[in-house]
Amino acid sequence: MEKAFWHQRWQEGRIGFHQDQVNVWLERFWDRLRVAPDTRVLVPLCGKSVDMLWLREQGLEVLGIDLSDIACRDFFHDQGIDVAPVTIDNYHRRERDGIVLITADMFELPWEVFRGVGAVYDRAALIALPPAMRKRYAERLVQRTPSGSPMLLVTMEFGGDAGPPFAVYENEVRELFEPAFTVIRLEAGEPEETHRGTQREVAYLLHRQ
Template identity: 40%
Template structure:
């Protein structure tokens, strides 16, 4: 799964992963990371998520990383923000407006000052299995010691549906974040009326995890 896959999804507006409202799990479990106003927050592969604006009401520095310039421009346009745009070379730019900064470019080469908290709803589950370890290594390099990660994952029979989003189960999370403190916060099992279940999945659950970096 390369960058062109995601560029085409945004270019063709095939963004079923985008939510028009703040993620309920973010609202419900954000207090578990014990946030303070001064904590900086990273949202990897943020798209044009409205979660950024929700976080910006609670924190002075919210940093997103997003590959697609279409997504970044749409985020600011839809909120009527006029960002300052700083070209960084190599096809990368930084967009800034008040509390929100979005690094537009490749996640794996983005240079971000270490943050206190990470909110990952759509990044890990967007990665095919062979890329997840590299993703997590890069993520942990951008988190301060003692930093916290609110991670949202999916659990479903992978053979029943092609990703992304992919199923990432407990054993893999424990392996990927080995050396960190991992706490399972919640599991929300979808009933038969959920769109994913109606497409044939025998089960589909969203899970929340609190990961504390050593």
């Protein structure tokens, strides 16, 4: 999607993709990743997700990246604190208590920003991207994650190709990430009826080779 699309969504408060509760798949499956304490977890297209607070509560460091400075600002504001951004090159950086939020295009960030990343949590990044960008996204994760690092990925499945969020099925997950990652389908949620028809979330465990 064009950057302007997401900036407008945040400016207008049209953020139906935001969840006020911790994601059920994160709570259920994170232990399967066997991530050591103090590991830095990358949360791409993080928005102001409360999942980042949950990860921090597990003793992990969090690196969230989002296009919207409103999202990064509001994450901390929702916790009752204001964190002033620091401008570094072409991006903004906010940090407080083990959580670092970067306002930038993930594809344009230098390698140094990703230094120390040892795991990835993606609930809303892959499914927010159209097909061509999904390929670039997967390639970037391959480039920026070290061997052995795990990833918890949550996708959506439904009929049609309208989005975002977009439907991403298992065959595409494998096409995008194998063989650089091993891909294990963990569990699919119960089908739900929506304005787009029947849809469900699916959780995957990936390991960087």
